Amino acid sequence: MNGPTTQITDPEANDEPRKFTFDYSFWSHDGSKEDANGYYGPDTSHPNGKKFADQKKVYDSLGVAVLQNAWEGYNSTLFAYGQTGSGKSWSVVGYGINKGIVPMFCDDVFKQVEAKKAEGDKTEFEITFSMLEIYNEQVRDLLDSRTKKGGLRVRQHPKLGFYAEGLKIVPVQSYTDIEARMEEGTQNRTVASTNMNATSSRAHTIVGITFIQKFQNAAGEDTTKSAVTNLVDLAGSERAESTGATGDRLKEGAAINQSLSCLGNVIAALADRSSGKNTRVPYRDSVLTKLLKNALGGNSKTIMIAALSPADINYDETLSTLRYADRAKQIKNSTSVNEDPTEKLIRELQEENEKLKAMLASGKLEMVAGEEDEDLTEEEKKQIKEELEDQYKSILDKNAQEMEDMKKTFEEKLKEAEQKGGGGGGADFHAIAEKKKTVPHLSNLNLDPQLSGHISHFLEAPEICLGFEGDIVLKGPSVAAKHAIIRNDGGKFTIEPCDVTNRLLQNGKAVVSKQPLNHNDRLIFGTTQYFVFVNPKQRDSSKEKYPEVTFDMAQEEVAKKSGFDMSGENKSRDDALLQEDMLEIMPAVEEANAISQELDKKMKFESMIVSPEARGEQTGRTEVMIKATNVETKHEWIWPKVKFMNRKYVMQEMYNDFLDGDDPWDLPPEKDPFVDDINAEFHIGSVKIWLQSTSYMIAMKEQLDIIDYRGYEVGKVNIELVPCDKSGKEISEDEVFVEDPSELVGKDVYFKLKLENAMGLPSKFTDLYAKYIFNHEQKPFETKKLGNTINPQWKFNQVHGFAKCTADDIAFLKDGAIMLQIWGKQKPPKEKRTVNTKDALVKGALTKGQSHNVNTNNKKVDPEKVKYMVKCAVLEKKTQHLEQKLAAMKKMLEEANKHKKRKLTIELIQKIYHAPSSDAAEKCIALIPQEKDDTSSESSTSSSSSSSSDEEKKKSKKEAKEKKPKAVLKKKEKPASAKSNRSSHKPPSKARAQTSDAIRGQNKSSSCVLL
Ligand SMILES: Nc1ncnc2c1ncn2[C@@H]1O[C@H](COP(=O)(O)OP(=O)(O)OP(=O)(O)O)[C@@H](O)[C@H]1O
C-alpha cells in the first residue's frame, strides 16, 4: 500500500503487480505494537511502523466525514466488505479498547452535541439507535430477543424506501446508552448463534443511527433536519471458487449467501449504469439489498471499506475484493439534505395517509414511487401488487407513528423507551465484567471472534450439571439432557460426562471419566457448544503464561487429535487451502452426523480428501469432499464441500424447528437436506488415457484400471487408440512410421478412440456409461448407457484429431491425456432394511470423541504409472519397427553378398529401408540380383563379409567414396533441421542407436559394407 494505491502481486506468477487506487489505502497488517492497555498503535521501530494505520487514523479519515454528513443532514452508509477474518468487524465495530468506527462515531456524536449545547445552541437533538441482523434472508431485531420466527417483514415506504417492519428504534441520550444497546444486541446475536448454531459470520449486521436536529429556520418555521447513518458489518465473502454452481437442487433452500451475492450484482449493475448502460438493478433479490437500496443507489453518501488479508493463500479473494471495490467506486449517488419545516413534513405524512386510505377503499393500488426506475419484470410487478394492500396498511401505521413521534418531545420518547425496558444489558454488562474478574466461569467461544466471551456461565455451586435439562442450559446437536457435571472441590475443579457416550471434549480429547479442569481448558459439549474454562484464582497465582483461547485454536486441536496435520509450516498454497477447508468441514461433518442421528435421518457423512485425478479431472487442487451414505439402502453420494455446507445450513434450520417443537419440523423429500436424488448419476471412477502413442501414429490396445474417489480400483476398461484418417479409415502401422512426433507438424493426424467395454464394475450400479472431454472441446463425448451388467459392452468408436497439426496439437498428443469418467445410477435397494441412524453411526464410530473419519485417499494412485506404461508400450513398438528395418538391412547385405554385389543403388537401399513391412522389404530385397554391378568382377566378398579383414574394409570404403555420386546422396538426405531436431531427443534406445549408425554408415559410403 502506497498513498491511496493498493498493489497486489500474484505469489505464483511473475506478472506485474496490479494496482488499484481508492480514496484511501490503509495498512494494518504489521508495524504495530500493543500498549499496556491493549491498544494497537504504530511501532516506530518496525519497517512498516510508519504506514501502520491504527483505529483512530481510520476513524479520522472516514468516520469524521460520516459524522459531518449527519450534521449537514445527509444520509450516510458505511459498509465493510471482505473475506472472513479480514478485519471487517475490526474496522466497523472494533475489539475492546481498539474501538472501531461505530463506537467512535457514537461517542463523537454525543461529544459534539454536548459542545453545541454548551455553546448555547437552542437546537433540539434527537438520536435513535437500532441494530438488526440478516441471516439466511431473515431479519432479526437484535434489540428484541423475542423476534418472531421468520424474522421481521421488509416493507417499502414511498419516501423512506425499504424498512424492517416493527424494528425497535430506541432513543439514546449518551454514549453509555449506545454501548449498552450494542452489548444487548451482541448478546442476542451470541445466544442465537450458539443455540441455533447459526454461523454468525454468515450474518450481516446493520447498526442504524438517526440524528435529528430541530430548530427554527430563517423564516421562523420549526424545522427538522434528519440524517440516517447505517453502519454495516457484512458477512465474510465466500472464496471465489466456492460460489460456483453446485448443481444442487437445494441451493435455493439455503439462502446463506443470497444477500452477499445479490449485493455484488447490485453494485455491478449500478456501476454499469454510471457508465451509461441501462442495466436493471436487482435490489429486490435479497433482503440486504432492499434495506441498503437507498445507500447503494439513492440519497446517501456511501463509503465502502474493502478489508483485505495479505497472505499468499488469500490472493484470489483479495484480488476479487479489490475488483469489487473498484466497481463500487464507479457508482455515483445524488444526495440531498433532509431538511424541511416540521409542519410540511407532518402535512405530507397526513396527505400521504389520506391518499393511501382512499386507495385502499377504492381497491385501486398504485405502484410505490421510485419503483419506475427499476425496470421490473411482469412477474415482479404482479408480486408487488399482491403485497401492496398489506403494505399500505403498514405504511399507514408507520406514518401515523412518525407523526406522533414528531409531535412528542425527546424526553417523552426516552421515558416511553425506559418503560418498555431493554437497554439494561449495559448495566448488567458492567456488573458481569466485574464478576468475571474473580468468579470461575465458562466463557463462550464463537467462530466469529466478535461473539466470543459474551456468554458467561458462573460456576459458583459445588456441583453443576450442564445439558439441555441441566443447571446450565446448553442446547445443540448431541447435547444430552444431562450432559456433564462440573464439580468444585475446595477450589479444585473437575469435569465428568454424565454418560460415557455423551460427546465431551477437553482440549480436543474425548472425556470419558472424571478429569481435572484447569484454567484455559477448552471444552466442547455436543458438536456446537464451545467454551473456555476461566479460573481467575488459578490464573493469577500461576507463573504460567496462558495463551488467549480462540475458537480456531479449539477447533485446530480437535483436528490435530484426529490425526490431521495442522502445522502451517512449509505448506504450499494448495495445502494451506486444503487445511483451511478441513478445519471448516470437520466440525460441520460432526454436526451433520449428530443432527442426522437425533432426527433419525438415516444418513452418515464422512469427509474425504480427493485429488483431481481421483475426481476425474486433469487440473485443480486436492479438495475435501463429503461422502453421504444412506445407512439403510447403502446408497452413496459424493458432495462437493459447498453443496454439503449449504445443506448443513438447512439441516440446522430443520434441527432448530425440531428443538422448538415446531410441527411439522420435517421437510418433504424434495426440500429435505438429508435426501439426495436416488436417480442422480454417480461418478463411479475415472481412467486417464495417455495419448502419446498417437503422436507416433502407433496403435495402442490397453486394459486400464478404473480408479474411484478413494483411489481404489473399481474395474477395468479396454481401450484402443488407432491411427486413422479423417473419415475413420484405419492406417496400419505398416503404412507409416514416425520417428519423432515433431515430424507430424503440418500434417493431418487423426486417431480412433475405441472403448470396447468395461469389466468388473460394482454391481450396485446400472445405466453405466463413460464420458470424456477431448482437449479444449466443450461438449463431452459419451457412450451409450447400459444396465444390468457389470461388464458394459459399449463398443464405442470416436475419431479425434487435428487437420494440419500445430506444434501445440502435437505437444498435446505427446504429453496429454483424456480423462475418461465412468458414471452410473445406483440401483434401488432389493429389500428395505430398517436401521436406526444412531446404531449405524455408533457402529461406524462416527459420533464419539475423536471420531472424525477422514478418508485421506491413502491408496494413492500414481498418475505417472499409467503414463510410463504407455511410454514403454510406445517404445516397444518403435523398437519393433526399428528392428524390422535392421533385419531388412541385414538381409539386404546378405543378399548382396550372396549375389556378389559390391554396390547397390541408393534408390533400392532407401526402398528397403523405408519399406513399411517385412514383406515389402522382402520384395525389394528380391530385386538385388537384378541390380547392375559394374564392378561385380572385383567382388571377392564372401558371404561372411562381416569377417572381412580391416584392410578390405578400408579399401571398399575408399572405393565407395570415390565412386558414389555425392549429389544423389545429398538429395536424399534429411534436411538439416530434421537432423538437429533429432539431436535434441532423448538418448535413443539401443536398437535405434545401432540402426542410426548403420544408416549413417550407409549414407557415408552407400555400399553398405561396414556392418
Ligand atoms: N487491523 C487489525 N489489527 C489487529 N487485529 C486485527 C486487525 N484486523 C483484524 N484483526 C483480528 O483478526 C480477527 C478477525 O477479524 P474480524 O473479526 O474483524 O474479521 P471479519 O472480517 O469481521 O470476519 P467475519 O467475516 O468472519 O466476520 C479478529 O480476531 C481481529 O481481532
Ligand SMILES: [Mg+2]
Ligand atoms: Mg465480522
